[in-house]
Amino acid sequence: MFTGLWPFQHGADWRAPLDRRAPVLSEVLAARGYRTGGFVANLVYASSEHGLDRGFQVYRDYRRSPGAILRSASLAERALTATFFRHRTGFYDIVGRKSAPDVNKEFLAWQRQSPDRPWFAFLNYYDAHEPYLPRPPFAGRYSAGLPTRRLGELRFWSVEGGIGDWSRLTPDEASAEQAAYEEVITSLDAEVGRLLQ
Numbered sequence: 001m002f003t004g005l006w007p008f009q010h011g012a013d014w015r016a017p018l019d020r021r022a023p024v025l026s027e028v029l030a031a032r033g034y035r036t037g038g039f040v041a042n043l044v045y046a047s048s049e050h051g052l053d054r055g056f057q058v059y060r061d062y063r064r065s066p067g068a069i070l071r072s073a074s075l076a077e078r079a080l081t082a083t084f085f086r087h088r089t090g091f092y093d094i095v096g097r098k099s100a101p102d103v104n105k106e107f108l109a110w111q112r113q114s115p116d117r118p119w120f121a122f123l124n125y126y127d128a129h130e131p132y133l134p135r136p137p138f139a140g141r142y143s144a145g146l147p148t149r150r151l152g153e154l155r156f157w158s159v160e161g162g163i164g165d166w167s168r169l170t171p172d173e174a175s176a177e178q179a180a181y182e183e184v185i186t187s188l189d190a191e192v193g194r195l196l197q
Helices: 025-031 066-071 074-080 083-089 100-111 171-196
Strands: 035-040 058-060 119-124 154-156 161-163
Touching: 025 035, 025 119, 035 100, 058 100, 100 119, 100 171
Parallel strands: 035 058, 035 119
Antiparallel strands: 154 161
């Protein structure tokens, strides 16, 4: 979307970062006096390593936090994502994951710095990716009466998680996962509404 080209024309894909063959929208706008800012929660495919930070004067992807520091050490990450740790603490989220309110807060703080100057911003949320962990007041909105989710069976990688084997879920458990996803989407929709407001 930043280049206006098809993937075969710009060369980027799931494994290859965006290279410098084609100009990107943020570069064009920055050259014309726009402030450009990127605010990213998806570290799997939208971080600066993937070339999406080109042309952005500010690009906030990785944040300095205790969770991010721990996740950068493989032994600590392995311990924090272990089933034993998750059962003992009840923490099933991705350590250091930015939520939509975090992304909005970063963007709004940046946008207020020069409100009279034209700007272009890229906001990328990660809330609608596994593990689906809806926050109040959305948690339970669509899942009332469904079985308890198998959070203990979530598998975790460096930055994303998910159900290890969907085929092992009963139809009711799969419905509970779908309901949790829909609750997260509803929550994300509310956050976008707050942002626009």
